[in-house]
Amino acid sequence: MASLSADAIVCAVRAHGEHGAIVRALTQDAGLVAGYVRGGRSTRMRPILMSGNLVALELRARTEEQLAGATAELLTSRAPLLAEPLPSAAIDWVTSVTAAILPESQPYPALYSALSAVLDAIGAASSARQWAAALARYELLLLAELGFGLDLDECVATGSASNLAFVSPKSGSAVSVGAAAGYEDRLFRLPAFLRGADTPPSMGDVLDGLVITGHFLDRDLLDGRNRDLLSVRERLIDRLGRAVA
Template sequence: MASLTAPAIVCAVRAHGEHGAILRALTEEAGLVAGYVRGGRSTRLRPILVPGNLIALELRARTEEQLASATAELLASRAPLLAEPLPAAAIDWVTSLTAAILPESQPYPALFSALSAVLDAIGVASSARQWAAALTRYELLLLAELGFGLNLDECVVTGSSADLGFVSPKSGGAVSAGAAAGYEERLLRLPPFLRGHDASPAMADVLEGLAITRHFIDRDLLDGRNRDLLTVRERLVSRLGRAVA
């Protein structure tokens, strides 16, 4: 019998049958895993199986091909954050994206750590600007871990690392201000915080960073599909924009 016992971040929960639920959760060593939770829609388990929550997960399956049975105990609840529209939108997006994009049973320890950090930041940051920057970096890491990393270290035209101010929407490479002259409207603006040059970016810069990651997530990870998922993201960005207006 295949088995797993590990801390896990709840990423998605779908009703199955009259009382059960299929859980998708991210673990550090096994990556994204799925399991059937008996009674997952009960009053006891519903508060535990909330996207964003950290749980103690146990999976058991007779074969590798069989959907595992799962049990979960709460380690840390982020459910109170779901009462606030902006944190709720952020948690909905980042967990839904993770569940939709990652292949199952492949380890991504860096993503587990980064997702944990984003969720922690949503809970404790004094302003949305702080956790939104962390969310943008998580999206960049997700692209990189799945083989679509952006080159933000040097100009794709000149090879120089100086005066980088834009990103090519085609190549995903940075472009210097000089090389971009006359083509600015065709490029995405590169905010300094994405290159580690601004520890406390303004929300306007964060929104520009999110515009970059949105373009490449849609093109390279979603491939024009899953429009409902992008609607979740657009709701989040709209709320962030109103927060800074």
């Protein structure tokens, strides 16, 4: 990709040199891309290059191997949300994990649409429960898109699609009530919303869902190595838990 012009969601910004910044952003057709923004740390550019913002991104590079030069114009600002602790923590996590685990220049249109929906939900939802459920579904989709999808359609032990109530932390598969008898304390509780149920989940359901997705993100995609990134998620979950209490 020597050049690109696309709407993009800013996912990570890192200082480079005295005044510049390297931005990593998710596009619909080109996936995660990176570019150097001259003056990216300036007073004018800092409000544009904020995680979660939607920008019109232009990338230009002489070769495929060269880091592209980038320019960005603001389309949608999420800056007001970053002033609120809980939405700010959610945006920090969802954009950071996207930047950390997606390979560059591989299209993931479903993830682009889902990330846009999560950010919109954070801005529009009247309660954290609504956007936190969207966040859990996004994490579930991340796992699936990167080849670590969970099998929540039928019981791993019986093959039945009825009475699915748990998830195995080893296989990532659903377990029915009957098959789980005597082993409940070794399994994750499976909230119905992760299987696409229309009933709005309680905050307890959402937190149960985030326990599941967090376990498999850590094990299969982050491999327990990126503690700084995981600490961002832990702070978010702690804040969500306190919001319920």
